[in-house]
Amino acid sequence: MAEIAEGGGGHDKGGKKRPKKGSTRIDMTPMVDLGFLLLTFFVMTTTFSKPKVMSLAYPAKVDPKVPVDLPKLNNGITFLLTKNDKIYYYLGEFFAPGNSKGMPATTLEETNFSATDPKGLRKLLADKNAFVIKQKELLDNQLKRKIIADTTYERLLNGPTGLKTKKQALKVLIKTDDKATCENFIDLVDEVKIAQIGVIAPIELMKSEADLLKAKL
């Protein structure tokens, strides 16, 4: 129906014998139909978003024969992941009940993956890392008004002595038991990155922590 052929190939007046003038128009409808069918198919099957990657540095392996003293953790928080999307945490160092230092035994607090719940992970991390988030806002502002260059911004924020490694910045340790899923783990790392935390260390669960976790379940 692209064009209806009108009056093509009519007889000429005068009776002279001429070859019949066939219409040069072809009905394009089937071709157009097919074209649109293919178009629909390819539009629906194409995925444009290339997968993204989230980088995470793991601590280097240490020789188990050489005992290492863990450096004292400043302003740290430890998350323990376990089954049924449950997540527990404690602040600072771990103290077993009846330890020699005379500190009260560590207890686990529960939180969840919710972004809106006041007891949820996002709120918790934002509170604990308020210092960095506030400082970053100042830096963002300076960058926007072009007081500092973007390389300087990057150095001040993510550099080896930058904002995220400061004493006041929160450091996160992640431990998982054998029932936690990868989804939980990646969601947690994601939340930690949303909260502008630069130091993330996934490490092995200690026996004493595993016991504490078991008691909670």
Add this chain to the structure above:
Amino acid sequence: MPKIKVPKHSPSIDMTPMVDLAFLLVTFFMLAAIPRETDPVDVTTPSSISEKIIPENNLTVTIDKGGRVFMNLSHSDARTEMLQNMAGKYKVGLTAEQTEKFTIMTSFGCSMKELPQYLDMTGEERKKFNTLGIPTDSLKNELKDWIYYGNIAALNTGQTKFLEAEMKGDKPKADDFKPKFILKVDGKAPYIFAENVIDIFRDLNLSNLNFITSAEKSPK
């Protein structure tokens, strides 16, 4: 009263521009859709706000829901080199045809013993092939060897590309050409499976890992 004249035009419109456009779009989407590779295993990755796109020179380890392990190396030259080293180490004889097939396929997941048989299959058959993936247990840690040789091969090809780029007069960053290690884990897989593979990477002193995630909107 004069009669209202109905114009005796044909009611059709010239559709040529529309058809032109439609075919242009068809061509575009066709070309955009073809390079999609099919993996022998389907994995649903979790989402994150990360905006880093996948690096070009990469070594990807896929872990499915049941903990089976698959591996992929991005550059075909590096794949050939890796395969030759592995076949030499495990004394597996491969024909030239099988080697050729290995270089063009995507992820693979089978033990060295199953490899010749695995290579003879078509993509669809590989999907249905009953395998336990690449063995990772400490007695027969084939994955460790794959990663070890894969890393060396990818470093070599990375260096060649780096030198080529330098010859062209660009100022390439050496870091962009080094192989990056990527983990593609199923969200439902227990983390202990991933940890097992991560430990192998760490044993080889490769501790900077990347997780493939689908994009998610960043809050704010």
